[in-house]
Amino acid sequence: MLRDIALTCLAVLFIGLSYGAIAVASGFPLWVPAAQSLLVLAGASEFLFVGIVAAGGNPFAAALAGLLVNSRHLPYGLALPPGVTGRGGRRIFGTHLMNDESVVFALAQEDLPRKRAAYWACGVGVLICWPGGAVLGALIGSTVHNTDAFGLDAMFPAVILGLIVPDLRDRLTLRAALAGAAIALIATPFLPAGLPVLLALVAVLLLPRDRGAQRQEGAP
Amino acid sequence: MKDSTLVVAGMATLAAGTYAFRLSGQLLRARISFPPRATKLLEGAAIILLAALVATTALTQGHGFSGVARPAGVLVGGLLAWRKAPFLVVVIAAAGVTAGLRLLGVP
Numbered sequence: 288m289l290r291d292i293a294l295t296c297l298a299v300l301f302i303g304l305s306y307g308a309i310a311v312a313s314g315f316p317l318w319v320p321a322a323q324s325l326l327v328l329a330g331a332s333e334f335l336f337v338g339i340v341a342a343g344g345n346p347f348a349a350a351l352a353g354l355l356v357n358s359r360h361l362p363y364g365l366a367l368p369p370g371v372t373g374r375g376g377r378r379i380f381g382t383h384l385m386n387d388e389s390v391v392f393a394l395a396q397e398d399l400p401r402k403r404a405a406y407w408a409c410g411v412g413v414l415i416c417w418p419g420g421a422v423l424g425a426l427i428g429s430t431v432h433n434t435d436a437f438g439l440d441a442m443f444p445a446v447i448l449g450l451i452v453p454d455l456r457d458r459l460t461l462r463a464a465l466a467g468a469a470i471a472l473i474a475t476p477f478l479p480a481g482l483p484v485l486l487a488l489v490a491v492l493l494l495p496r497d498r499g500a501q502r503q504e505g506a507p
Numbered sequence: 508m509k510d511s512t513l514v515v516a517g518m519a520t521l522a523a524g525t526y527a528f529r530l531s532g533q534l535l536r537a538r539i540s541f542p543p544r545a546t547k548l549l550e551g552a553a554i555i556l557l558a559a560l561v562a563t564t565a566l567t568q569g570h571g572f573s574g575v576a577r578p579a580g581v582l583v584g585g586l587l588a589w590r591k592a593p594f595l596v597v598v599i600a601a602a603g604v605t606a607g608l609r610l611l612g613v614p
Binding site: 333367436480 | 577
């Protein structure tokens with residue numbers, strides 16, 4: 288598991304490189320991607336924010352667009368068993384570590400101690416690699432501007448897909464996931480970024496047979 | 508750059524709002540006690556969200572199609588993962604196939 292987390296963090300570092308480089312190339316000073324990556328710590332929304340502001344958009348409108356993208360963290364918090372993000376004061380910090388990668392690693396583990404360990408290891412790794420990559424990318428600047436040539440943009444979806452494949456072996460989950468993916472794709476041309484992924488949650492309706500089967504096993 | 512103060516305010520809004528999203532799901536979950544089947548449903552919902560994220564980041568750029576190279580790489584990675592290839596192979600293959608196709612002039 289630790290090796291997979293390390294590799295995921297490496298991929299995050301590469302994506303961070305392109306983020307920092309793009310931010311600087313768009314005319315932002317170094318501190319913008321640096322502060323953003325540390326305090327927001329959610330890649331897609333930061334790309335969007337930088338893109339909108341660089342194109343002349345209002346920073347508040349850009350923030351709202353970013354928030355729309357990040358709204359998926361609410362259902363993530365619902366999905367995580369209590370205690371994964373830590374208890375008491377630690378949870379204040381642990382909450383900040385919630386992202387696509389840390390959540391998917393946590394969900395993949397069997398019991399609470401493992402879930403917590405995976406969540407924190409991946410969360411801290413991303414906390415180091417994402418801002419680290421962004422600052423490095425901003426320093427290197429336009430030399431790594433064309434990261435697409437190395438196929439780095441395929442890494443993020445591949446990382447997430449690789450991690451959810453074990454869950455997709457369950458037929459009903461696969462069916463619901465495919466439906467959700469289709470809904471999001473169909474909605475993408477028409478809705479602002481972030482909403483299509485949320486709309487995919489409609490596919491939860493395809494998970495009911497599972498509920499019925501468990502109900503028959505008897506009420507608690 | 509635009510007015511710095513405005514940019515900082517926008518960044519602060521995004522950071523604070525994102526943290527609020529991260530926290531509110533957990534607080535909701537702590538307040539309500541879920542039966543096991545609802546817990547499974549919530550996990551299923553997270554998988555659906557992640558699958559939709561994979562589909563949109565692999566296939567789209569802005570509001571349009573991303574081109575063939577990226578989804579082709581992700582698909583190869585997915586197939587390898589399905590056949591239980593090591594995670595490293597999955598990720599490197601995805602980037603490699605995408606880079607290779609672009610080298611050949613595929614968008």
